[in-house]
Amino acid sequence: MPAANASVRPVGSANEHLSGSQSLVLEMRNITKAFPGVLALDGMNLKVRPGTVHVLVGENGAGKSTLMKILSGTYTIDGGEIIFKGETLSAQDTSAALERGISMIHQELSPVLDMTIAENIFLGREPAMSEKGVFSRFVDFSKMNADTKALLDRLGLKYAPETKMRDLSIAAMQLIEIVKAISRQASLVIMDEPTSAISDTEVAMLFRQIADLKAAGVAIIYITHKMDEIFQIADDITVMRDGQFIAAAPASEYDETKLISQMVGRTISSIFPKEEVPIGDVVLSVDSLSREGTFEDVSFNVRAGEIVGLSGLIGAGRTEVARVIFGLDAASGGSVRLNGEVLKLRSPKDAISHGIAMVSEDRKAEGLVLCRSVGENISLANLKKFTAGLFVSERQEESAAQRMIKMLQIKTPNTDMIVENLSGGNQQKIVIAKWLLGDLKLLILDEPTRGIDVGSKSEIHRLMTDFARQGLAIIMISSELPEILGMSDRVVVMAEGRVAGELTRSEANQESIMRLATGGH
Known part of the structure; x- marks a missing residue:
């Protein structure tokens, strides 16, 4: 980790070592891009040297992916200039970008x-x-x-x-x-959140390939929210905020505190604002639950006000257990009890009627209707509350949406904003908001902060603490051990479709969790 007293160039200035255009493979100057109701990029600058990893950081909504989609030809620019290998690019499209040697790994797989x-x-x-x-x-x-x-x-x-x-x-x-x-065989490869869904072993494999590409003179623009990755592979770092250039410097001039401060424009005192809250009676009891070919004999419980972290390696069966509890998949054995009552879960509708909600790991595919408005998405799971006869009361729907926007601090110009145009962190809050309008007893959060920035992570964690304080029982599935350790009252570890062990908050650490997750004792 770089020294804490390393100096960072003032906001709005570019570092000296990036100023020589002759040593650059890419220079983007004063790039602007607007979408309806949103100025996504406002005079953004970026300079990339050949044979280096240039990490582009900023909160969700900062404009990182938009800037890269302009470079790769998905979007056209409204203003500014792109110079690639000494040539000013015009009429850029995806085919032209590929022919010139610009390749992009998109965050949204297609x-x-x-x-x-x-x-x-x-x-x-x-x-x-x-x-x-x-x-x-x-x-x-x-x-x-x-x-x-x-x-x-x-x-x-x-x-x-x-x-x-x-x-x-x-x-x-x-x-x-x-x-x-x-x-x-591109000369510039853009990687937008390439490790968001892969294991540590696969990440190591990717990093070895990145080292080979660097050695061959290939430049890499790398977008990630994971601090450990940034300081592991970055040669240079450019910080964005609200579509604007904030700073650029070698990675050696940054530490985590300075980087976060520049990204969010404020200091985040605690990414994991866990608080001790009263733990009540058992809300959920999972007894010998099985789904043939997926997981077997899974048992655990969750109490009111408790956050139970469900940990394990990819493929351990965590999400599959959650899907059965929410009625998405059928169990082949065992039972699920809510407040002592055995539930017959034939569909998510059954789970919702009993006060169970699930925020899935893929919010775009399973949690949102991206082409609809913020207000419509928030009211989606509880339309009966706003329906009189055949018609939905737009006034009541608007009032409920405004209440959720204020409570969860969702950043949107209005309730009519199309959800697809919002940042990942705000989209995640909307998924949570739609469930809060119901009479909740159990909230399942599957990878609740995947692909969102540190500022939004802190806000999601704050909301989780607030929900627990109100007596909600929470299951949190996460592949990030710091999140499991930071937010869980108790940790249930799964391995190969079974519960490998259970740890109290005081017992849980990275070593004890990984020992259970990998089949140790």
Whole structure:
């Protein structure tokens, strides 16, 4: 970690070592971009040197992904200039960007699920059976599969090129996107939250590949909210806030406190504002719960005012247990009791009627209707509250939405704002808000702060503490051990579909959790 007394350039200035244009592979000058109701980028600057990892940081909504989508040709700019390898780019689109050597791994995965791994990696540039003649129109699947296998072997991935994408986990899909970007032999690779859904082993694999790319002179722009990653791989850091350039410096000039302060414009005293609150009676009892082929004989309980952390490695069965409790999947054995009553959960509707809510790990796919407004999303799970006969009372719906926006401090111009245009942290608050309008007894939070910045994380954690203080029983599933340790009253550790052990707050530490998660005692 860099020294705490390292100096940082004043806000609004660029560091000296990034000022020489001759040593730059990329320079973005005074970039502006507006969407309806939102100025996403306001005179943003970025300078990237070849053969380096340039980490781009800022809170959700700072404009990082928007800036990168402009560079990769997904969006057009409203103003400013992009200079790549000495050439001023104009009329940039995704095809032109790829041809110039700019490749991007997007935060939102978009694989073609019914195509194979090989077909996804080489989509749009499939090898032909011959360069000329009638066979130039036919795909050489043998070569495509062989080339894919070579790429997978290079990263140490044990997947068959012929495997359909829909048969892979989210983590595996993320790795295939990384392979796809590397396969294009780009001179600039953009990685937007590439480790959000992969394990520590796979992260180490990715970092080894990044080191190889650097050695080959490839520049990497890396977006992440994970502090340990930033200081592990960054050569240079650029900080954004509210669509504007804040500062740029070598990573060696930063420490965590300075970086967070520049990102959020304030000092965050505690990312994990856990407080001791009265723990009441048992609300949820899970007894010998099983789902064939997924998990077996899972038992634990959660009390009123208690946050129970559900920990374990990817594939341990944590989310699968939550899905059964919420009625998304059927159990093959065991029982779920709420306040002593055995529940028959045939669907999420049954769970909701009993006061159970679940914030899923994929808020975009399962938690929100992205094309609808903030107000509509907040009221979505409780429309009966605002319905008289066949019609929804817009006045009551608006009033409830405004109340939730104020309570959760959701940053939005108004309730009519389309949810897709908000930051990840604010989207997550909207998912939580829609459940708070009901009569809740149990709240399940699956990766509640995945992909959101430190400021928003702190706010989500504050809300969790507030909910616990009000007597709500909470299950928190998280792959981040600091979050499990920082927010849990008790930790239930799963391994290979079973409960490996249970730890009190005083017993839980990284070593004890990992020992149980990896099958130790």
